[in-house]
Amino acid sequence: MSETEDLVRNRYGIDVAVTDQMNETLRTILSHRTCRTYTDEDISDETLNLLLACAQSSPTKSNLQQYSIIVVRDPGLRRKIGDLVPSMGWLASAPVALIFLGDLRRIRKLAELRDHDYQNNNADTFMNGAVDAALAMQNLITAAESIGLGTCPISYVRNRIDDLADILALPDGVFPIAGLTLGYRADAGYTAMRLPQDIVIHHDRYDDSDLADVIEDFDDRGHQRFALPPEKQRHTDKYGVLEKCTWSENVSRQLSLPERDGFAAYLKRKGIDLD
Numbered sequence: 001m002s003e004t005e006d007l008v009r010n011r012y013g014i015d016v017a018v019t020d021q022m023n024e025t026l027r028t029i030l031s032h033r034t035c036r037t038y039t040d041e042d043i044s045d046e047t048l049n050l051l052l053a054c055a056q057s058s059p060t061k062s063n064l065q066q067y068s069i070i071v072v073r074d075p076g077l078r079r080k081i082g083d084l085v086p087s088m089g090w091l092a093s094a095p096v097a098l099i100f101l102g103d104l105r106r107i108r109k110l111a112e113l114r115d116h117d118y119q120n121n122n123a124d125t126f127m128n129g130a131v132d133a134a135l136a137m138q139n140l141i142t143a144a145e146s147i148g149l150g151t152c153p154i155s156y157v158r159n160r161i162d163d164l165a166d167i168l169a170l171p172d173g174v175f176p177i178a179g180l181t182l183g184y185r186a187d188a189g190y191t192a193m194r195l196p197q198d199i200v201i202h203h204d205r206y207d208d209s210d211l212a213d214v215i216e217d218f219d220d221r222g223h224q225r226f227a228l229p230p231e232k233q234r235h236t237d238k239y240g241v242l243e244k245c246t247w248s249e250n251v252s253r254q255l256s257l258p259e260r261d262g263f264a265a266y267l268k269r270k271g272i273d274l275d
């Protein structure tokens, strides 16, 4: 089995016919794994600047660049943000934490400066800002992993969104997408299996008619590779602990209760319309 086939098999837990091509970029992307434990080794400003340049090299809608990134190195500030997410201690302890923001403010200010109307306070602009920020974050993740660093996105920073906005002085038109911790890996981590192409990739038109069958196989493969321990099973107080808690069971449990349902209200308070 070639290295390419091996990495793809590891991603899905099944064989997929792929061309036998390999290079550093493909290897980095196919080997992706989130990192939640870091060594104490710091990251130099120059390394960080390089990674930020990679982040800013991502595509961006109409080159509007409707995102910002806050680099948080100050330990006091890190602790304050970490306190908002006590279950994710690495947010405060990783050498660097970045906060990715959708930023609809900059162009509103530029419109004023250039004496133009601004007529795009709407859901489409919100989406463009969110996508821009996400693409920048992904570029940074890939760049970091390519030089041996590890990262972990943290959407949990939105759990206490008003406190976060206060700590970071987020003005109107700016909203957090996710945090991202960055540092040298303290462990190898593991490859999280992905859904088979059969149900994520559609050909010519959308068709999910075989979802139930395909997901059963996927759940079995996932359980064989990594049986979900009780502490990783969601809402056990409501649904109990299962010997075989599959991916589909766990994600259904997760979304059976509202998560961060105050987000739309936050956007409204920050002057962002979703009409």
Ligand SMILES: Cc1cc2nc3c(=O)[nH]c(=O)nc-3n(C[C@H](O)[C@H](O)[C@H](O)COP(=O)(O)O)c2cc1C
Pocket: 032, 033, 034, 035, 036, 088, 152, 153, 154, 155, 156, 157, 178, 190, 191, 192
């Ligand atoms: C937008 C976004 C938000 C995330 N938020 C969190 C988080 O709050 N806490 C966490 O531990 N992991 C978080 N993750 C990491 C995912 O849990 C992880 O990507 C997923 O389990 C797949 O694992 P992998 O990235 O190692 O393949 C987030 C990932 C993304 C893309």
